Amino acid sequence: MATSRDATRVLSMAWRNGGLVLLSLLAGIAGALVVTEKTPPRYEATATVLVTGGAVSGEQLYVSNATQNLMPTIARLAESGKVAEATAETMGLPTRQVVRHIRADTQEGVQILALTADAPTADKAAAIANATAQVLLPRVGWIRHDGTGSVSAELLDRATAPSRPVSPRPLLNGLLGALLGSLVGVGLTRLRALTDDKVRGVDDLREATGAPVLGSIPYDANVPRNPLIVHSPQGAWSEAFVRLRTHLECVEMNSPPRLIAITSPVANEGKSNIACNLAIAMARGGRSVLLVEADLRRPRSGQFLGLGDAEGLTTVLSGHARLEEVVQQFGEGGPMILPAGPLPPHPSELLASGRCKELLSRLREYYDVVLLDLPPLLPYADVGVLAGLADGTLLVARCPKTRARHLHQSLEALTALNARFLGCVLNAAPSQSNGYGYRTDLTVSAAGLLPPPATLSGRRTGSQVGSR
Structure with missing residues (x-):
């Protein structure tokens, strides 16, 4: 199972970074084509010279061996500046076109010298090779071996x-460019993997936290316009919240959490949207639910639900209103909502007060489930106060925005507060999979669990406060 999951993750990373590798590959090929186009052509032509040695009778074998020993010397003579200058003078060419453009090659045991010349044109390369051979021939005759003969x-x-x-070679350059581009692409991919720690899937989230992923909410382009599951009760997006509700109920069958804090490492990761829709899903499941908008800096739950926030949590904690006067209900049979109310200048002090602890204790007795929509965990200290009082905390991560290091810091903060960590929820997950090993089109439909409400607008009521 683990091997299969690792292989799937490797393929997923390769697919995500395939564009980068392909771009590097194409860049390498394009660079090779440019180099090929800009490189002046060079031609090579080869003339061969047979070297022999004269000897007295009976000494042919000795002379043959001596001549072969002289072949490296003759090769260096052919490549010397004197021969090149004489060749250039013979052809009426500038010396620089001949010097270092002659190569002499020999083979062990063979008395044949290969003179190779390179030049910008094919005819000039052949002419230089032949002229060099003609210049070299008489000079070879000056060499003697041990006085036995010339x-x-x-x-x-x-x-x-x-x-x-012989140069440039378009095919070879293209292959080298493709190879170099591919290596650069793989290197950049590796560098990106080391520096980019964004969570891009359920496996990334599970690996970053070492905790269970209780929910995977797929990305839906319609969410900005219709942020609530009641607008699409039969869609995969709505079904994901039903699964999240079910998984929360199964965290501890004997003692399920009743006061649940919902937060995220940083802002704009969708925690308020998760809190609102989870509250609706729980209420549609037959439980009495209260959603407390405890983000007293940037409250969003009331905005999503279309409820007024002239009064709310802050007015209750400050003693200017009673709880039953400010609690509102969302829709027919929907969850109860305690809006944030007027934003205070010092939220941390208000949430850390004894009045707030007393209120949470009362709410725990009134409702089956109380959801606390908290501010982001890392920027604000007041999150820890309520998270420590809750039965458990859900940590929301957004794909591909949340970073692994922020998740680590969040878990360290919860550990320091002795807060119970229930698990994670991945928001805006890749839509092709729900993150639990099966596709959304094979899951149980949520239509029966989320019937359309009679009304979508909130109304003020206190009738359910204190009732179960």
């Missing part, structure tokens, strides 16, 4: 103009 040379094969250049 060495002679004769032109064996004249150089002919080659049909194609």
Whole structure:
């Protein structure tokens, strides 16, 4: 199972970074084509020279061996500046076009010298090779070996103009460019993997936290316009909240959490949307639910639910209103909502007060489930106060925004507060999978669990406060 999951993750990473590798590959090929186009062509032509040695009778074997020993010396003579200058003078060319453009090659045991010349044109390469051979022939005759005789040379094969250049080589350059581009792409992919710690799926979230992922909410482009599951009760997005509700109920069958804090590492990760829809899903499941908008800096739950926030949590904690006067209900049979109310200048002090602890204790007795929509965990200290009082905390991460290091810091903060950590919820997950090993089109439909409400607008009521 683990091997299969690892292989799937590797393929997923390769697919995500395939564009980068492909771009690097194409860049390498394009660079090779540019280099090929800008590189002046070079042609090579080869003339061969046979080297022999004269000897007295009976000494042919000795002379042959001595001549072979002289072949490296003759090769260096052919490549020398003196021979190149003489060749250039013979052809009426600038010396620089011949010097270092002659190569002499020999083979062990063979008395044949290969003279190769390179030039910008095929005809010039052949002409230089042949002229060098003619200049070299008489100079070879000056060499003697141990006084037994002289060495002679004769032109064996004249150089002919080659049909194609030896440089540049478009195919070879293209292959090298593709290889280099691919290596660069793989390197950039690896560097990106080391520096980019964004959560891009359920596996990333599970690995970053080491905790269970209780819910995976798929990305839905309609959420900004219709942020509530009641607008699409039969969609995969709505079904994901029903699964989240079910998983929360199964965290501890004997003692399920009743006061649940919902937060995220940083802002704009969708925690308020998760809190609102989870409250609706729980209420549609037959439980009495209260959603407390405890984010006293940027409250969003009331905005999603279309409820007024002239009075709410802050007015209750400050003693200017009673709880039953400010609690509102969302829809027919929907969850109860305690809006944030007027934003206080010092939220931390208000939430850390004894009045707040007393209120949470009362709410725990009034409702089956109380959901606390908290501010982001890392920027604000007041989150820890309520998270420590809750039965458990849900941590929301958004794909591909949340970073693994922020998740680590969040878990460390919850641990320091002795807060119970229930698990994670992945928001805006890739829609092709719900993150639990099966596709959303194979899950149980939520239609029966989320019937359309009679009304979508909230109304003020206190009738359910204190009732079960």
